[in-house]
Amino acid sequence: xxxxxxxxxxxxxxxxxxxxxxxxxxxxxxxxxxxxxxxxxxxxxxxxxxxxxxxxxxxxxxxxxxxxxxxxxxxxxxxxxxxxxxxxxxx
Numbered sequence: 357x358x359x360x361x362x363x364x365x366x367x368x369x370x371x372x373x374x375x376x377x378x379x380x381x382x383x384x385x386x387x388x389x390x391x392x393x394x395x396x397x398x399x400x401x402x403x404x405x406x407x408x409x410x411x412x413x414x415x416x417x418x419x420x421x422x423x424x425x426x427x428x429x430x431x432x433x434x435x436x437x438x439x440x441x442x443x444x445x446x447x
Contacts, residue, residue, distance in 0.1 A: 403442060405444055
């Protein structure tokens with residue numbers, strides 16, 4: 357429970373940085389929307405921070421993905437999966 361609470365608290369810091377793509381394009385998600393999506397199947401979270409920031413801390417189950425250097429094999433094979441990308445921004 358402590359880990360889940362920490363994850364939700366972390367999401368609060370990421371609100372403006374999390375986006376979701378639907379038929380209309382990308383949009384931001386609230387922490388509550390991310391928490392709800394994480395309960396669904398075929399939802400993947402990707403951390404776009406640099407390696408040192410990723411090592412310092414990331415959301416549970418988040419996979420690090422360099423947005424400027426990735427291949428199709430780095431993404432889920434299921435083309436109907438929900439992909440959530442985030443990064444930490446100190447500004």
